[in-house]
């Protein structure tokens with residue numbers, strides 16, 4: 062871990078195609094860094110007026126026109142990256158754009174950008190913090206309108222603001238506690254002050270709330286993994302089809318139809334879900350089916366939720382331990398389970414949601430669609446999905462982990478304070494808490510982390 066205050070500006074100039082590869086109406090080559098000016102002088106014969114679109118030929122080394130396009134010039138630090146930026150908006154054909162990029166690289170002072178490097182420059186030049194840079198990638202990759210709106214909220218700084226607020230409060234407490242330690246005669250009085258305990262509890266509450274919001278944000282970004290498991294012919298593939306609204310999986314009355322894992326991404330009122338259909342679980346001597354069953358268990362162990370599907374016209378128990386003891390024993394403890402009682406149309410069971418002895422049960426018919434709506438509602442409920450993006454922001458696993466760690470440091474600090482009036486330990490826990498929060502925005506990071514984040518961006522971003 063290293064603390065970063067990289068105010069040093071980039072020495073290198075980078076270039077890449079900013080628009081997606083392939084044919085398009087317009088294609089953009091972006092150049093960022095100290096050489097952007099010289100590139101403009103060579104390719105355009107002039108440096109365009111700042112932020113004013115100019116229509117002019119793009120020239121090769123022999124002053125021959127390669128394309129006739131629009132150029133935009135931004136003067137650092139007033140640009141996306143904080144460096145001088147030249148944008149060449151040409152005709153969007155792969156050959157033309159390649160020729161243009163080659164011409165720029167041939168000048169010898171510009172190299173091709175790594176994936177995410179423009180955004181990395183922006184981060185290193187303090188144009189964006191880390192959550193905002195991540196939000197750009199999430200905005201581009203978002204698979205629903207909800208996700209896009211939340212990513213934009215993050216990009217505009219909503220998430221960062223919450224983090225900064227918490228950091229500020231932690232710093233305030235640290236100053237108080239450290240002052241107390243510095244005056245040993247007063248220390249006990251200082252630390253025994255009820256206000257300190259209350260302030261600490263307030264911050265814990267704040268972190269808890271932001272963590273919940275972040276969980277929503279991560280759910281919106283990634284989607285919950287819901288695995289449908291059960292015996293052959295329970296109707297698992299039929300349920301996948303009913304939820305996805307298409308005939309993704311083969312449905313037959315032959316047991317063991319599904320042999321491999323099938324996955325569909327769907328949205329319920331904007332909540333993204335990965336629905337995973339698995340091979341029916343049973344003893345089998347068929348090698349292919351056995352592998353399918355192994356894969357089913359792998360999926361189950363990685364699920365956010367398992368839907369255990371049973372045929373309600375055959376199985377009457379509502380208690381999974383009775384219903385299927387072997388399944389229940391093998392199910393990892395931390396994975397939530399909902400029992401789906403299918404084929405209500407023939408069993409006559411009443412459709413809808415019930416919970417009995419802590420077991421959550423949805424009765425439905427995958428064939429007729431009765432009860433599907435209630436299942437969707439149930440899935441929203443268990444994820445605490447609200448469906449509005451007002452103030453929502455996108456979040457990643459790493460943010461949640463940092464918030465969890467920050468929370469843990471506060472809890473430990475509070476315990477130490479309440480049980481032992483241990484000022485030194487509290488001060489240390491507060492310092493570690495701040496460090497965790499600072500990692501979220503990137504005020505405190507490692508090169509390793511930055512590398513991992515930016516390298517997952519697309520090229521030209």
Ligand SMILES: Nc1nc2c(c(=O)[nH]1)N(C=O)[C@@H](CNc1ccc(C(=O)N[C@@H](CCC(=O)O)C(=O)O)cc1)CN2
Nearest residue numbers: 079089091133135138139140141142143148188197522
């Ligand atoms: N043509 C083009 N469109 C684009 C981008 C781009 O780089 N080029 N963007 C790339 O992702 C996004 C927009 N992001 C941008 C962010 C900052 C600045 C910029 O010039 N910032 C200056 C001035 C700010 C101001 O006037 O408010 C600055 O920060 O000082 C430009 C684009 C989406 N559309």
Ligand SMILES: Nc1nc2c(ncn2[C@@H]2O[C@H](COP(=O)(O)OP(=O)(O)OP(=O)(O)O)[C@@H](O)[C@H]2O)c(=O)[nH]1
Nearest residue numbers: 293294295296297298299317318319341404427428
């Ligand atoms: N009556 C009725 N039949 C259903 C219902 N759901 C599924 N079925 C039938 O049950 C049979 C098995 O359905 P599938 O969806 O293939 O079952 P599965 O659990 O995926 O089966 P495997 O792939 O063999 O594990 C088919 O004949 C379906 O038409 C339902 O709600 N009501």
Ligand SMILES: [K+]
Nearest residue numbers: 294313315318
């Ligand atoms: K089947």
